[in-house]
Amino acid sequence: MEQVPIIELKDVYKSFNSKKVHNGVSLSIRRGETITVLGGSGSGKSVLLKEITGLIKPDSGGVFIEGEDIVPMDEVELIRIRKKIGMLFQNAALFDSLTVAENIAFPLREHFKYTEKEIKEIVARNLELVGLPGIEDKFPSDLSGGMRKRVGLARAMAMNPKILLYDEPTTGLDPPNVKRINRLIKELQQRFGVTGVVITHDVASAFEISDRIGFLYKGKIVFVGTVEEAKNTDVKVLSDFIYGRLEE
Known part of the structure; x- marks a missing residue:
């Protein structure tokens, strides 16, 4: 019997005013893997992370954490879910004081x-x-x-989360620190079995840390596959993005 995905988005739609951000996003994430979601600026990658934590509710569709649909949950119920999830914010989001x-x-x-x-x-x-x-x-x-x-x-x-969400973990870092963060992401997966969901523009880092790559384009996940499959894909918008040929 196939294991229930630790995270699953099923046919998720989300608009802000008249702007469609997610237009039927479906993505299944396996326990213990690191998956990186690539996509251009404004493609809705960060919204995806907020849907996984319940901070943003989709207009329709399901978001499942360990088989439980979190979309209908209230804030009290979501606390239990969020205890399973750690988040590394783009700017680290530390309290200065x-x-x-x-x-x-x-x-x-x-x-x-x-x-x-x-x-x-x-x-x-x-x-x-x-x-x-x-x-x-x-x-x-x-x-x-x-x-x-x-x-x-x-x-x-x-x-001690089961899931770690990384929002642009290497943005703004010099090459030695990029290496350090990438090494840590891999170490946390290997030592603790943490499931990682990474949002980034950094293709080189994505290839280094990921078991699988997803590509978000025009509100849909148009590709999911291994790093090798991503490098050799015939999905034109993804290969254009990877090799610097896509206008964002």
Whole structure:
């Protein structure tokens, strides 16, 4: 019997005013894989992540997390679903007025009943995981862009999620930090079995970290396949995008 997908979007439609963003999006994501969704600017990639977390409800269609349709759920029910999901935001979205430790501890205090000793241990363990031990007392303003991204990743992992959503994880980073983030994404998948959904323009990174590639074009997923299949695709809009021939 085939395993239930950990995430599934079924025939999802979403418009903002008169602009159709999703026009029948269907996508099935397997447990433990890393899938990257490519697409031009304004193609609705970030909206896809917000639909998966329940922050945006589609106009029609279903969004299933571990077989449960989250579209009809209210905010209280969604809290249970969101505990399964970690998110790395494009700009890391750290609170400037909080220390690194307080930033990582924030969702733990919001959603769990850990003691302060347990929280301190979780913070230290996750900073170690992202290669930044001992920076608990620093503030985001003390950190480089790459370090802020890694603290954001430590915060996402602190909740021990089954799913990690990455919104443009390498945008604005220099090549060494791009490599570092890509290595971390692969390590989290391999060590913890985390399912990763990545939204990016960075084709080279997508090829490095992904088990499969999806391509969002004119409101639909027009391609899903392995990295090799993506590189050799006869889907013209995808090959144009990959090789820099697509006007965004």
